[in-house]
Amino acid sequence: MITLYDFLESGNGYKVRLTMHLLGLDYKLIEKNILKGETRSADFLQINPVGKIPAIQIEDGRILFESNAILTYLARDTALMPEDEFAQAQVMSWLFFEQYSHEPNIAVLRFWHHYINMTDEQKKRVPEKQKAGYEALDILEMGVKYSPSGWLVGNSISIADIALFAYTHVAEEGGFELDRYPAIQDWIKRIEALGDYKPITYRHITA
Template sequence: MKIYGDSQSGNCYKIQLVTSFLKIPYDWVELNIKNGETQTDSFLKLNPNGKIPILVLDDGKVIAESNAILHFLAEGSFLLPKDTYLKAKVLEWQFFEQYSHEPYIAVARFIQHYLGIPEERREEYNSKQKGGHKALKVMEQQLEKTPFFVGDKITIADISLFAYTHVADQGGFDLSNYPHILSWIKRIQSMELFYPMKFV
């Protein structure tokens, strides 16, 4: 199978991390978001929404949206609970990641890390800080109770949240006030088969 992504993107990194943990082989197709490589006719035929990552299976079927890809790849593995309640809790945290976490922490990182905080986006960048810290506080409260987001074992909920959280400093977020998040980051980084994010 092929995975189309940008190595600098947290949403794409999620897929690299889950495939590493599960020892899933794949071909990586690097695309540059800033250069418009997700807006070409050939890519839009694969994903009309023009976003990465996407997973293209050997039979040509395509799956878009990072968390949907995680569910597909993790089905039947240790990263996705079989219990329906726990599986719902995984989804709960992944919806949280997409609606309450990523729009603030990932966008602030994009503005700072990719764009260098241009003056015309400074106000937007500053506005992302409040929402980002609100999400981090929710995460800190949970990790004070459990080592991972859905109990004692890592799941794809952790992978979803880890991707942008462990590079939150690139968006101006100081994690020193979140000791349980920092411990959780180290816990994941110390796991066998951990795959580090590549920086350019």
């Protein structure tokens, strides 16, 4: 069984949990409270030297961290990763976009607004983060709007959709107005309507 180290409110962790639910994979959840510094302990740094969640430990003891790397590993040879090599590269393009342009702005503002008392320096940076976040949402809106299938790559949901859904569907917690984006709203509803969908704070219980 896979062991997942996670913080339930984390969108990066949620990507992994939602992927495993959609694939029907069982896992053991070990929660690490990032607000209490639990990912900076000596024990956890042996698991992930970066000191962040999520991280997984697979059955043979090997450990993998960075959320989109974990998604790529889990999705191999499944319906969540296209078979076509070019389509696989398109998925990777969206994963890189998510980590470079989307997450650093939308996720960061959600964290600042929702979980901490912002410093004066952080308050000064809110406008630049909002501008960059809306630019990322503009790109995502075009991606789903002009896709014939309504999914980012191919004719069905892939880890590209999962990676971008995680922080997009809670972007309003960071001060972003999703009612500007009808295609994104329809895309969010499609994902939430999936049979094995679970919300971001769903607590997985293993027997």
